[in-house]
Every structure is written in C-alpha cells, then in structure tokens.
Amino acid sequence: MSGAAPLSGAASAPDADALPALTVEGLEVSVRTEAGLRPLVSGLSFTLARGETLAIAGESGSGKSITSLAIMGLLPPPAVRITGGRIKLGRTELTDLPEGRMRAIRGDRVAMIFQEPMTSLNPVLTIGTQLAEAIRAHETVSKAEARARALEALRSVRLSQPERRLDQYPHELSGGMRQRVMIAMALALRPEVLIADEPTTALDVTVQREVLDLLRDLQRELGTAIILITHDMGVVAEMADRVIVMRDGRMVEEGRATQIFTEPRADYTRALLAAVPRMGAGRGRPPVEAEPIARLSDLQVRFDLKGGLLGRTQARVHAVEHVSFDIRRGETFALVGESGCGKSTIAKAMVGLVPHEGRIEIGGQTLGTLDAAGRKALRRRVQIVFQDPMAALDPRMRIGDLIAEPLVIHGIGTPEERRARVGDLLTRVGLSPAQMERYPHEFSGGQRQRICIARALALRPELIIADESVSALDVSVQARVLDLLAALKREFGIALLFISHDMAVVENVSDRVAVMYLGQIVEMGTRDQVFGNPQHPYTRRLIEAVPVPDPLHQRPPAPRLAGEIPSPVHPVGAGPERVRLADVGAGHLVAG
C-alpha cells in the first residue's frame, strides 16, 4: 500500500495495459432526505484507461462532482452515500473498503485537485508542511527527505522560487500559484489516477492556459490517468481523449472527444454545445452611433494602506489610473480584463460606492458635484446587476418586495401601481407575476439573476452596469440571460456596461470594448477592431488563452509565461507608469 514502488501497477502484470486504471460499474449515489433516498447519481458506468484523460462534462446538479467524491471515498457522511454499483481502482475494489485502507489509497494511488485554490490549502500551515505531510502520510521518510521531495514537486510544477515557497503560507501566493501547489501535492506520490474537479474554473484565463499546459505535460511525463470534471466545453476540447456528458445524475452521452464535438448524438449535448459562446459569433454588427449617456474622463481610484505608529498612509493601491471612455445610449460597452485589473472598481465608482478622482458624467450631470438629493436622483438612471444573484437578494424578502423596493425608496407610485409594475417586470424577464409571493431560495440561479435584472429595470434606468452578471451561471442559463439582456436593451434603448473576464462572451455581446490591465486601459475600440485586429500584446494573449470548444483547433504556440501580474500597490508619491493611448485608425486606441 505504500508508494515505495509508485509505478508498480503499470509494469507488474502482463495484461497491465488491458487493465483499466479505474472501472466504475452501475454507480448509484443517493442522499437521505426527509422524503427518503433521493438519487444524485444513477447507473453510471465507465472505464478509465491508463494515461488517458476522460472529461466528465455537465452543468450544476449533473452529479459530476459527487461522482469524483464517491471515487475518493469523501462523500459527506452520513447523508450522502453509495447505494449501489462498484468502483475498482486497478484490481482494488473501493466500494466496501474500510476507512483505514481507503485512507492509505487516498493521495497515494488516487489523488484529487479542487476548484477553489484560494480555500483548498490550510491558511495556518506553510506550503512545505502541507506538501511534506502528504508524502509522509504514505511513505516512511525522514522530515528532511520529505522536504527535499516537496521541493522537487514544486520544481516539477514550474513554480518560481520553489525554495522560498516552502516556507511561505498560502495567502502569500496568488490563485494560480496555489493551484500549482495543489497539483504538486496531488502528483508528488505519482498516483495512478488524478481527479481534477474544475481545476481552472476559478482562475483567470491566462493562468488557466498555463495550468492546463502544465497538467498535460505532467500527464505525458508520469502517465497518470486523469478524470477532468468541468462545465467548460472549451477546456474539454483542449484536454480530453474521451468525454462523458452528464445530466441530472445520469450519463447522457459518451464518446471520443472529436466525436462528441463534431457529431453529438444526444439532444442535450447538442444544446450544451450550442449554448457555448464562441469567438467570432458577434462579428460584423455595426457600432451604435448615439449621444453618450456616461462619460468618464481621467478617472482615478486609489485606496490608502495605513500603518505605523500614527496610522499614516504608507502606500496606495492604484486600482484605477487615468481611465477615460464614454458609453453611448443604447450600446453595450464591455470592460474586460483579469482579476484585480480595476474593472469592478470602475463600476463601483460610477454608482458612487467608492470615492474617485477625475470626472464621471452621467446624462450630463457630474457625479462629484451633486448634493444628496441629486445623487439619489442620479441613481434612478444607473442600476447595477452583480455576479452572485443569491448574495444580491435578501433571503428574508419576497421577490415582489425585492423588485418593488427601488420604487418604494424613490417614492414612485401607489402600492397598487407598484404591484402592477412588478408583475409587468416579472413577465418581461420571463417569470410569472404569480411568483411574486415567493422567496429567493425557491428559484434557480438563472431565475434569481432574472429577478436581479427585473429589480434593476424597475426604475427604467438609462444605463445598466452588469458586473460579471452571467459568470456564475451554467452555459445554457448564461445564454438565455444574455438573450434577455439583449432583448431588453433593444426594447428600452438601455445602454449596458458589460464587465467580464470572459473574452468569448464579450466578443458575442459587445458593441465596443476596452481591455484593462493593472488599472489602465491598454486597448479600446469597436468589437471588430479589438477582436479582429488586436494590437496590444496583452489583448492578444487574452484572446489566445481562451479555450476553443473544438478538439481539432490548433492553438498557435505561445511563449510559456509563468510570471505573475505585477502589484498595483505603490509607495506614497510613486505610481505606475502611465500608458498613452494612440489612435491606430478609426478610433481604435492602443497603448504604445
């Protein structure tokens, strides 16, 4: 059971190649509820060959994560458990294994990496300790030797300054670096099977690219079989040899990756693929010519970092630096960039949630010069829809009251009129007025986002800020919410500031685009200019990093960048180098 001969399984038996690394037969997983056992996964069977990558694709609730936890023996007891079927790792039957023996297999013969690198490492233990204990849990080696092996593991995942990382704590590392540590930890003992549960979902697109490349290289080197669990068909196309599509706990379709993408058999697979936003789908729409509804000039947002005996400002976070753009009536203006680039801070500044320098003009009125009544009036004209619809709705209020609240605050209408308006809004976003008396938890994620949109529409705003509003939704739901936004925009002539990290979605929905990097705009122009003829290297890197949902797509070889984005924190008096935008033709602005 120890990993003294980690690769023994591969060479021992003559039929080693024929023996699958993992066999799942008729797996049933159920949760115990008050109404009895409810199946989460039913009748799932598949095999995983050695060295193969099998993707399990599906939307939330499809049972894909539950399947991975069942293989690891980590189902949350006592409510969720395996109620039927068998799981075999090589020749070892896992289903009835006592916890003691399962523990010895976990991490040694089958390892797992998780979606959230930010929370998957223990914050109070150093990286070195967490790596070394994984090794020492399965092999009797000295502490010094375990540390040496940990260092080697960090080198193999191409982490910069590996010696220093050993003594650092997780919070000192970025998300991408932490996910590398997770991979190093999972592969340190050369497991036969690696389960990667949405390994890149929480990462920026360029970091996702690096992590996917790394996983593929390591797999080639070690011959590990990988089960890749993901909702992202682009990632599936890039990584998988074979694909299983799951829905509601059942397998809908299984096949080679090329077959799934070129000739999907199941209707659900076809629908899923159709919903995936693809680059190029938005090409050729003429830009909107109209008066600007919002105009930002030389906007700056900085946050002070205080310290010392007297609590003086010692450094500043330069979140937004000299940003200027305008949003025309009825157009969709997209701000795109990776986490920490300042795009959400701009949204907050525009609705007055953070103090700013520079000028924000909305409908001809300057934000900084207004009194309280003026600011309140201005808020009627700009509404915002956030990323997480569950967090944005008060769980103790009925949705009718939630949608009517902006009307109440601004003293619009009588209760009867408001009720009629709410009913009308619910119909507009594809829900029914009869649902007014229900609470947010009774709705699905996509429906909740529709409720948030209805609330934003209640005041008939001229500008809606959608801050990553579709990022947390499943692709099929995302497609429907995007359609809704487009329809509302046409109908009411609302302008949309669309903030997103997803290049494909932005390409599909926007009229004009600004690319942000470290608080500054590095490229801005119409969609066709920015996506059809990207000029700035960062824009190109973002576009090239997007996984393409086509297994035959050949990605141009890109330089391998393991670097980290520089910090936006500068000492008082200093600041980032200011980029100058130059017009390269027809209003296409690029940083020089």
Place this chain on the structure above:
Amino acid sequence: MPAYLLRRLFQSALILLGVSLVTFILLYVLPADPVRQIAGRSATPQVVENIRRQLGLDQPFLVQYGRYLWGLLQGDFGRSYLQKTDVATLIAARLPATLQLMGGAILCELVLGLTMGIVAALRRGRALDQGLMIVSFVAVSAPQFVVSLLLLYVFAVKLGWFPIGGYGTLSHLVLPAVTLGILGSGWYSRMMRSSMIDVLRQDYIRTARAKGLTRGRVILRHALPNAILPIVAMIGIDIGIFMGGIVVVESVFGWPGIGQLAWQAIQRIDIPIIMGVTMVSACAIVLGNLLADLVTPFIDPRIKLK
C-alpha cells in the same frame, strides 16, 4: 510591531483613565457616606466633619479625583479608610492567591470546554452532541454560589476528597477553580463546537482528507489551529467575566484573594480599596486582551499587527 505595541499601550492607558473616572464618579454619587462608616453611629457632627476634612472628602469632586489620579501616577493607590494600611500593600498581599485561582480556573475551563466542544462537533447531531450541549447549557446558567455549595457538599463534606476551604496546597485550589471554570467551560464548549463545525466544512479539510491523512492528524493539525482562533480572543475578554465570579467564589471557599478584599471594602464603603481593586482588575483585562491579540499572529500567519 513595536509601533503596534506602543499604540496599543497608549490606548490601554486611555481605557484605564476612563475606568478610573467612571468608577470615581459612581463612588462619589453613592448615597452612602464612608465617613459615617468610619466614625460610627454615635459620633458627633464635629468628629464627622474632622474625619471628612482629614480624608479630603470635603473637597470638590475634581480636586478629589485629581489628587487620586496624581497619586496613581506615582504608584500610590491611597490608604484604606478602615484598615489604615496602604491599598497597594493590601492588594499585593492578596494578588498571588487570586492569580493562582484564575490560572487554575482558565486551565479548567479550557480543558473542559474545548474537549466538550471538539467532541460535540465531531459527533454533531448525535446523542452525545445533544447531551454535551445540555451540560454546557446547565453550566452557563447555574449560579456560581449554587455550584460552589454543591461541589463543597459532594466533594468536601460527603466524599472528603478536598478540604472545605482555605488556601495553600493544590488540593485547596481544585474546588474553587472548578467552580469558576464550569461557567466558562459552558461558553467555550459552545463556541468551540460552532467554530469547529465551521472549520470542518472548509475546503482545506477536504484537501487534507484527500491527501490520505489520518483522522487524528486532520483534526489536530488542520482543524484545531483554525478553530481555536476565535477562542483565543475570547480568553482575553474572559478575565473581566471572572472578576464577578471571584468575589463569590473567594467568599464561599475562604480564599484570601482580592475578591474577598473587594467584598469587605464594598460593605464598608472603603473607597480607596474599591478603587484599587477596580483599577487592578481593569489592568488585568486590558493586558489579557493585549496578550490575546499578540498571540494570534503565531496561530494565524495571515494576521499582521500593524
């Protein structure tokens, strides 16, 4: 770090100043007259006035407070009205006993409370969990004079395991320390339980299990240090809660600490002693909080003292 410490000490001094002012005002407006207590019922008005002048109690409030504060800055807590001794000497003689009692009580409440909390969290929703939570509920709600008398009756009178009262050996310490600790253990077990349940749900616990670590290591090395963080801050605050209990427990067990001193002083309105004990207790609370805050960065590296 030195800047942090200096700032915190400055804040602590301000807090102590506030405490002294509020306590002084309360004692000043008290309807009972300390001079009457000293002089006795039969004293003539002339005698009463003399004593009042001697003690400076005829002066306006601000003068009295100013004098007291000036003395305090020089380390002078004043003289007891009735015992005719320096308050500093009285407190110094009794402080070790109280510190010993508090140390024992903190140890007792932590051992009892944390164990109960961890066990309950690991057996969440089962009979043992429910049983332990009933126990903790009883522990926080039982009045300390009842608990102390109960423990005295059972373990000292009936079983004879521990002495009935007094001070000196370890066996003298057990019953008063347990009495004080029981209240705290109820609080700690509830806090530890919810903190532990919260931590056990975290992603990094799942990671630790996925690595194939033993259950013991997952709980002790990964869950416990994270779960104990809110408890550490609580210990600092706890010293304040202790002071109330110490007055009761020291009286019941005849423990010669500052609680008894305070109790006697309150009965006789011996203002310098009341003030002295209050200031020493406030000092202990402020220092306890400071200490708790200084310890947290060693448990959680994300916390930086600035």
